[in-house]
Amino acid sequence: MMEYSIQAQELTKTFGDFTAVDKITFSVSKGEIFGFLGANGAGKTTAIRMLCGLLRPSGGTAEIAGYDVYRQTEDIKRHIGYMSQKFSLYEDLTVAENIYFYGGIYGLKRKLIREKTAELLARLGLEEVKDQLIKSLPLGWKQKLAFSTAILHDPSIVFLDEPTGGVDPITRRQFWDLIYTAARAGTTVFVTTHYMDEAEYCDRVSIMVDGRIEAMGTPPELKAQFAAQDMDEVFVKLARPVAQ
Amino acid sequence: MKRFLGFVKKEWFHIFRDQRTLLILFGMPLAQILLFGYAVTNEIREANIALVTPHHDEATLRIREKLLASGYFHLARELEDVREIEDAFKAGEIKLAIAFTPDFDQNLQREGTAGVQVVTDATDPNIGNTLLNYASGIILDYQQERMQEAGGEAPPMTISVEPRMRYNPELKGVFLFVPGLITIILMLVSAMMTSISITREKEMGTMEVLLASPMKPIQVILAKVSPYIFLSMLNATLILFLGYFVFGVPIKGSILLLAFESALFIIAALSLGILISTATDSQQVALMISLMALMLPTILLSGFMFPIENMPLPLQYISNIIPAKWFIIIVKDVMLKGSGLGSLWMETLILIGFTLFFMLVSMRKFKIRLE
Numbered sequence: 001m002m003e004y005s006i007q008a009q010e011l012t013k014t015f016g017d018f019t020a021v022d023k024i025t026f027s028v029s030k031g032e033i034f035g036f037l038g039a040n041g042a043g044k045t046t047a048i049r050m051l052c053g054l055l056r057p058s059g060g061t062a063e064i065a066g067y068d069v070y071r072q073t074e075d076i077k078r079h080i081g082y083m084s085q086k087f088s089l090y091e092d093l094t095v096a097e098n099i100y101f102y103g104g105i106y107g108l109k110r111k112l113i114r115e116k117t118a119e120l121l122a123r124l125g126l127e128e129v130k131d132q133l134i135k136s137l138p139l140g141w142k143q144k145l146a147f148s149t150a151i152l153h154d155p156s157i158v159f160l161d162e163p164t165g166g167v168d169p170i171t172r173r174q175f176w177d178l179i180y181t182a183a184r185a186g187t188t189v190f191v192t193t194h195y196m197d198e199a200e201y202c203d204r205v206s207i208m209v210d211g212r213i214e215a216m217g218t219p220p221e222l223k224a225q226f227a228a229q230d231m232d233e234v235f236v237k238l239a240r241p242v243a244q
Numbered sequence: 245m246k247r248f249l250g251f252v253k254k255e256w257f258h259i260f261r262d263q264r265t266l267l268i269l270f271g272m273p274l275a276q277i278l279l280f281g282y283a284v285t286n287e288i289r290e291a292n293i294a295l296v297t298p299h300h301d302e303a304t305l306r307i308r309e310k311l312l313a314s315g316y317f318h319l320a321r322e323l324e325d326v327r328e329i330e331d332a333f334k335a336g337e338i339k340l341a342i343a344f345t346p347d348f349d350q351n352l353q354r355e356g357t358a359g360v361q362v363v364t365d366a367t368d369p370n371i372g373n374t375l376l377n378y379a380s381g382i383i384l385d386y387q388q389e390r391m392q393e394a395g396g397e398a399p400p401m402t403i404s405v406e407p408r409m410r411y412n413p414e415l416k417g418v419f420l421f422v423p424g425l426i427t428i429i430l431m432l433v434s435a436m437m438t439s440i441s442i443t444r445e446k447e448m449g450t451m452e453v454l455l456a457s458p459m460k461p462i463q464v465i466l467a468k469v470s471p472y473i474f475l476s477m478l479n480a481t482l483i484l485f486l487g488y489f490v491f492g493v494p495i496k497g498s499i500l501l502l503a504f505e506s507a508l509f510i511i512a513a514l515s516l517g518i519l520i521s522t523a524t525d526s527q528q529v530a531l532m533i534s535l536m537a538l539m540l541p542t543i544l545l546s547g548f549m550f551p552i553e554n555m556p557l558p559l560q561y562i563s564n565i566i567p568a569k570w571f572i573i574i575v576k577d578v579m580l581k582g583s584g585l586g587s588l589w590m591e592t593l594i595l596i597g598f599t600l601f602f603m604l605v606s607m608r609k610f611k612i613r614l615e
Contacts, residue, residue, distance in 0.1 A: 052456045053456075054452075054455055054456060074458065077456060077457060077458045078458045080456065082452070082453055082456035082457075083453070084449040084450075084452045084453055085449060086448055086449030086450075087449070088448070088449050088450045088452070088453040089450075090254070090257075090258070090448070090450060091448070092257065092258055092261045092262065093254065093257055093258075097254070097257065100250070101250060101251070101253075101254045102453075102457075104246070104247055104250030104251070105247055105250065105251065105454065105457045105458070105459050106457060106458060107246075107247055107458065133261075150453075159456075161452075
């Protein structure tokens with residue numbers, strides 16, 4: 001039997017009359033890279049916030065790493081990593097201070113943080129800049145560092161909310177290498193993105209339109225289903241059905 | 245707890261690595277107290293005065309000499325009659341008038357007492373008060389001399405100085421800058437700096453990450469504001485210190501009470517800062533709201549700059565809902581009158597009320613935003 005990291009059943013969130021997320025049902029297995037696509041305002045952020053235990057759903061059920069999104073938000077938070085669109089590092093802190101801080105708020109022991117810091121910096125080749133302020137680093141480095149700190153506490157799932165905004169394709173490719181490494185080590189990756197070339201890198205993707213999941217499958221499956229050359233075409237066909 | 249401390253440490257890094265923050269934290273109180281202090285308590289030299297001497301006798305001549313030799317006064321007018329004083333004041337020729345009663349010396353000799361009126365222009369109450377003190381000091385000094393000359397046998401003599409404050413008789417505008425300054429700096433550091441530092445986390449996107457971490461929202465907020473509580477207390481101490489040692493502003497009451505009331509006011513201000521940060525996600529807007537909604541009323545309506553009694557009635561009512569007003573009253577009374585909790589219980593209760601109210605509202609608002 002498949003082991004699931006995320007299981008959502010008809011998960012719904014309404015704000016007054018407005019339904020931001022409309023009965024979405026999906027599951028993500030352990031170690032999978034799941035692309036969560038959708039135009040701006042499609043409800044991606046609201047969905048992510050519910051899955052992270054930041055927002056209470058209006059209806060439906062969801063289990064994250066085996067914990068219930070209504071009752072066990074504290075447990076969920078301990079078992080997930082989260083990286084926001086803005087890289088979430090403190091510009092006026094050094095590389096090492098940032099890692100220490102994030103390790104600290106997840107309650108890691110000082111000794112463990114020290115070991116992990118050394119290992120992480122070696123892996124990213126950032127030992128030289130350990131004591132430099134984040135603001136002096138190029139964007140691509142910040143991004144890799146932000147991802148590495150988000151998985152410092154070995155979460156079973158990591159949520160990446162548009163992690164590659166504003167960087168060039170080569171840096172993006174390098175970033176994805178990190179994601180693959182994490183996934184191979186057993187971390188489930190839940191990633192939202194605007195870039196359709198990135199969608200191709202995912203094991204499976206779902207496409208959200210107006211709060212509903214309109215399509216879900218592996219990239220080749222979706223391309224076949226929509227008779228499209230690439231994911232970009234799939235997305236356009238889905239998101240703008242009227243224009244077709 | 246270790247998590248909490250790690251967080252607080254991070255806040256210190258933010259504060260000490262940002263020169264602008266440091267400047268606001270420590271430069272501003274220093275600059276303000278020196279500015280206010282020197283602008284207000286500057287010694288007055290060569291103030292124009294008028295003397296009313298119906299009879300030129302020995303005593304009035306000697307007092308006159310002493311007054312003019314002091315360097316504080318310059319004789320601008322010599323008047324024959326008390327009624328001329330009013331005109332001299334209105335013409336702006338003098339700041340102070342000293343009127344001896346007729347037969348001043350004779351009265352002093354025969355009856356052992358004589359009266360002198362010291363009239364000051366109290367439109368600027370601070371200057372008025374200072375001049376009055378100088379003048380009565382000199383007159384009483386003369387009384388001492390005179391008694392020593394007379395030796396032990398003569399009956400005691402008293403010159404009764406009758407002070408008159410013109411135009412603002414109750415001296416309600418006395419510019420007690422230290423209590424006001426403490427209030428403003430505490431408001432600034434606690435409310436403005438907190439609201440900016442919380443919105444900065446939102447702007448940077450780090451707030452989301454913190455909230456998605458196992459740290460509880462209340463822990464995040466407490467860790468963020470605790471350095472500012474410490475810094476606010478430090479600032480209040482700094483101002484008291486400077487006020488006391490540089491300008492001789494007394495602290496007659498209990499320091500402990502002062503610290504307790506300050507802590508109350510700081511918590512109220514911090515809650516206001518948190519409240520502002522729930523209303524906006526931008527540092528700019530947080531700054532603007534802090535300045536417009538907190539600093540301006542604190543400066544203008546709290547009685548710091550302008551006496552509340554002189555305000556139009558509607559503004560007097562509004563001043564009641566400004567926590568700073570009550571805090572200034574408390575600080576003034578504790579520092580200058582040495583009042584204790586016994587006479588300040590009402591103001592303290594009001595302050596506690598405000599603090600609880602703002603704390604509850606800001607916590608509630610913060611929760612709602614998370615939903």
